[in-house]
Amino acid sequence: MSTVSPAAPAVEIVGLRKSFGDLLVLKGIDATVEPGEVVCVIGPSGSGKSTLLRCVNLLEQPDDGKVIVNGVELTDPDVDIDAARRRVGMVFQQFNLFPHLTVLDNLTIAQRKVLRRGKAEADAVAFENLEKVGVADKARVFPAKLSGGQQQRVAIARALSMNPQVMLFDEPTSALDPELVGDVLGVMRKLADEGMTMLVVTHEMQFAREVADKVLFMDGGVVVEEGPAAQVISDPRHERTKTFLRRVLDPTHQDPT
Amino acid sequence: MADTTPRAEAVPRARLSPRKRQRISRGIQYAVFAAAVAAVGFGADWASLAEYFADLDVAKEAFPELITVALKNTVIYTLSAYVVGFVLGLVVALMRLSSVAVYRGVALVYIEVFRGLPALVVFLIFGFGLPVAFPGLEFPFEQYGTVAVALGLVAAAYMAETFRAGIQAVPNGQLEAARSLGMPQTRAMVSIIIPQALRVVIPPLTNELILLFKDSSLVFVLGVTSLTTELSKFGGDLAAEHADSTPLVLAGAAYLVITVPLGYVVRRLEAKQRKAR
Ligand SMILES: Nc1ncnc2c1ncn2[C@@H]1O[C@H](COP(=O)(O)OP(=O)(O)O)[C@@H](O)[C@H]1O
Ligand SMILES: [Mg+2]
Numbered sequence: 001m002s003t004v005s006p007a008a009p010a011v012e013i014v015g016l017r018k019s020f021g022d023l024l025v026l027k028g029i030d031a032t033v034e035p036g037e038v039v040c041v042i043g044p045s046g047s048g049k050s051t052l053l054r055c056v057n058l059l060e061q062p063d064d065g066k067v068i069v070n071g072v073e074l075t076d077p078d079v080d081i082d083a084a085r086r087r088v089g090m091v092f093q094q095f096n097l098f099p100h101l102t103v104l105d106n107l108t109i110a111q112r113k114v115l116r117r118g119k120a121e122a123d124a125v126a127f128e129n130l131e132k133v134g135v136a137d138k139a140r141v142f143p144a145k146l147s148g149g150q151q152q153r154v155a156i157a158r159a160l161s162m163n164p165q166v167m168l169f170d171e172p173t174s175a176l177d178p179e180l181v182g183d184v185l186g187v188m189r190k191l192a193d194e195g196m197t198m199l200v201v202t203h204e205m206q207f208a209r210e211v212a213d214k215v216l217f218m219d220g221g222v223v224v225e226e227g228p229a230a231q232v233i234s235d236p237r238h239e240r241t242k243t244f245l246r247r248v249l250d251p252t253h254q255d256p257t
Numbered sequence: 258m259a260d261t262t263p264r265a266e267a268v269p270r271a272r273l274s275p276r277k278r279q280r281i282s283r284g285i286q287y288a289v290f291a292a293a294v295a296a297v298g299f300g301a302d303w304a305s306l307a308e309y310f311a312d313l314d315v316a317k318e319a320f321p322e323l324i325t326v327a328l329k330n331t332v333i334y335t336l337s338a339y340v341v342g343f344v345l346g347l348v349v350a351l352m353r354l355s356s357v358a359v360y361r362g363v364a365l366v367y368i369e370v371f372r373g374l375p376a377l378v379v380f381l382i383f384g385f386g387l388p389v390a391f392p393g394l395e396f397p398f399e400q401y402g403t404v405a406v407a408l409g410l411v412a413a414a415y416m417a418e419t420f421r422a423g424i425q426a427v428p429n430g431q432l433e434a435a436r437s438l439g440m441p442q443t444r445a446m447v448s449i450i451i452p453q454a455l456r457v458v459i460p461p462l463t464n465e466l467i468l469l470f471k472d473s474s475l476v477f478v479l480g481v482t483s484l485t486t487e488l489s490k491f492g493g494d495l496a497a498e499h500a501d502s503t504p505l506v507l508a509g510a511a512y513l514v515i516t517v518p519l520g521y522v523v524r525r526l527e528a529k530q531r532k533a534r
Contacts, residue, residue, distance in 0.1 A: 024396035060432050086439035088391075096434035100452050109448055162438055 008071050010166050010197040011037045011056060016065035027049045027221040028065070029193055033166070033214075036196045040208040040229065043218035044244055049201040052218070053170050056199065057088045070165050086114060089159030089167040093174050095151040097143040103154050104139040107161045115162065122161075129157035133187045149180030153187055160191075167191065169200040206251060209233050217241045220252070258528070261336035308501075315503040319495055326484065327491035328511050334404045334473040334487060339408025339466055346416025351446070353421050364417065371414035371530045376472050383407040384479040404476050412469055412522045460526045467516045467523075488512060 011033040018026040025048045033039045041049050054060040056067055058074050058081055067074045074084050098106050107126035111117045117125070130136040133153035135146070143151055152172055159167060165220040169188065173181040191196060193210050202208060208215055208229055217225040217240075225238045226240050236242050273281075352364035370381065383403060387394055396402030427450050435445035474489035483492055492508030 057437055059437065082436075082439050082441045085437055088437070089438035090434075092430060092434065094430055096428075096430040098431065098449055098453075100433070100456070110435075110440055113444055113448060114439045158438070 009068075010037070010070060011032060011199060012066070012068040013052075013056065014066040015061050016052070016055055016067065018048075018055055025221050025251075026055070026062075029214060029221075029223055031226075033197055034197055035165075035197055036195045037213045038192045038196075038200065038211050039214045039216065040212035041199065041201045041216045042203070042205070042208060042232075042244070042248075043224075047218045047219055048221045050170050051058060053090075053168050053185055053199065053201055055167055057085050057090055058177065059090075073165075083115070087160055087165045089162060089164035090161055091123060091152070091155050091167065091169045091172050092155070093171040095143075095148070095155045096174070097151055097155055097158070099143055102140055102142055103135070103146070106143065107158045110158075111161055118127060125161050125163075126157070129160045130154070131155045132160070132190070134183070147180060148176045149183045152184045154174065156184075156187055156191075166197045166199065169198065169202070170199050171203065173202070173204060203248060205233055205245070217244065219244070260360055269486055310502050312499075312503045315495070315499045315501045316507060318499070319492075319504045319507050323488075323491060323507055323511060327488045327508065330485060331470065331473050331487040331492060331511075332515070333401060334408065334476055335466070335469045337401060337405035337471055338408035338412055338473065339403050342412025342416050342465070342469070343462070345409060347420050347443035347451075349413060349417035350420035350424060353417060354424060368414045368417055371411055372418070374411075375384065376408070376411045376475050377478060378474050379411050380407050380478045389442050400476075400481065402474070403479060407479075408469065408472060408475075411472065415468075416462065419458050419465065420454065423458035424450060426457050427453045433504050457530075460523050460530065463519060463523045463526065467519050470512060470516055470519075 008127070009032045011031075013029055013031040016026050016029040017024070029048075029052055031039070031052075041052065043049055051060055055062045056069070056074075058067070062075060067077070069088055070088075072084055073079065074081065097103075098109070101109060104123065104126055106128065108119070108122040110126060111122040127136055127139065130139055133156055134154050135150050136145060136155070138150060138154070143154065146154065152175075152194065155171075156167075172188070173184050176184065181204070185204060188198070188200070188207070189211050200208075200212070210229075212229040214226065215229045216223050217232060217236070217238070219240050225232055225236060225241045232241065233245065236245055259449055333358070349364045349367055352360040353368070355364075357362055359422040369385040383406070396406055431453065432445055433450055436442070440448065473487055476485075482488065488508040488511050492504040495504035496502050
């Protein structure tokens with residue numbers, strides 16, 4: 001760890017391959033996220049975006065290739081995976097808050113049990129992060145009492161409470177009612193402005209264009225195109241990227257057949 | 258509008274409307290039931306019944322031991338077996354869901370064997386097989402320990418299956434969220450998955466407690482003394498002694514005093530869970 005220079009990438013993915021049974025889902029992915037960078041992954045449903053993200057914190061075990069987070073190779077069979085995951089926060093499409101715990105306990109349980117923080121410290125960190133996402137007034141209620149937007153912001157605060165060095169988001173606004181999407185994107189934008197390193201799977205092109213430093217377009221288990229957000233979204237080079245963006249940006253448009 | 262009227266006329270009218278037919282069929286059911294009750298009521302020999310099933314003198318004999326010894330022991334046997342079954346059942350369920358094939362196999366064999374064997378057979382094996390196999394073997398708390406283990410082993414098989422279903426009912430995203438926060442597998446199970454699973458399984462596990470109350474009557478095959486007797490054995494012995502079934506009625510009532518309220522609790526818990534969903 002101490003030998004890692006500060007210029008090392010936050011996340012480095014090399015030749016990542018993953019299949020489920022006979023289905024080859026990731027066919028050799030290479031990608032890098034520099035510290036402080038926001039990288040958005042876009043692409044059609046089933047192209048392997050979630051699988052890629054889940055391989056980055058080893059919720060899925062890759063078949064081949066390397067995942068290196070802040071200089072630690074997570075794909076090394078002897079790595080302490082629990083320790084490594086602590087440095088990578090993850091936000092899920094379905095929030096996945098713990099329904100049997102209050103919002104505050106959702107934020108403190110891993111701090112207490114994993115990081116061994118005392119109650120006072122864990123509470124302080126929790127409140128700080130709840131403030132940041134704008135739901136501090138809900139600390140004592142159970143998740144079921146919150147709107148989807150509030151739940152997702154709590155989920156972000158829960159991940160932040162572990163002081164991660166990288167945050168992964170898997171379609172964080174896809175399960176939300178349209179009027180609640182803005183609050184969550186606002187929180188993510190704030191995080192990006194504060195310099196958080198983020199890898200975000202999203203269909204929110206506006207967000208990608210404005211916040212992302214880099215956009216990856218995935219299709220069929222490969223990265224088809226990557227580049228600065230403005231270029232990939234506004235001026236895509238590949239035909240598949242163009243077709244996809246046309247569908248997303250103009251859903252009523254019919255492709256000429 | 259005008260052209261719907263003739264079509265309505267065209268619908269063939271049944272001789273009896275479904276409502277009338279249902280009323281008639283309901284009436285017949287009530288009549289049959291009333292006739293059955295009357296037949297029992299008039300046909301039974303109430304005088305003998307009162308003598309053999311509600312003899313106050315014999316009833317007096319049963320107290321206070323029916324409560325202070327028999328009911329107390331039944332409760333002790335049941336609760337101690339429940340605790341053993343609960344802990345062992347949870348362990349077996351976790352083994353059943355383990356990624357280690359050997360654990361899964363052991364758990365499966367355990368469940369199949371103890372779920373398939375009648376409790377009576379398990380008791381017989383415990384009472385007569387184990388002392389032969391392990392001559393020095395003794396359970397703590399004597400009779401109480403033996404019963405807790407034997408009945409607990411049977412209960413654990415059922416409870417393991419209930420726990421397994423409860424754990425599997427917790428969405429996979431919960432485990433993933435816990436792991437993504439850096440929790441090791443065991444910690445995630447203890448802090449996140451099992452607490453949620455327990456809520457789901459409380460009603461079926463309370464049902465299991467009711468079943469255990471009844472199964473505790475099998476203790477007699479292990480041989481009980483006047484101090485370690487339980488409701489069924491106590492009632493049966495006293496009934497034989499007096500050639501009168503009144504003690505059995507009392508013992509039966511003592512079971513119901515426990516199991517009926519428990520059944521009520523189960524229904525309340527289930528209704529609450531239905532509402533929460
Ligand atoms: N656990 C799994 N088991 C089997 N197939 C899976 C699993 N997870 C994903 N897949 C398959 O992998 C492909 C890519 O899925 P995913 O990564 O979720 O795509 P995306 O997030 O881009 O929509 C899909 O065809 C999906 O059905
Ligand atoms: Mg996905």
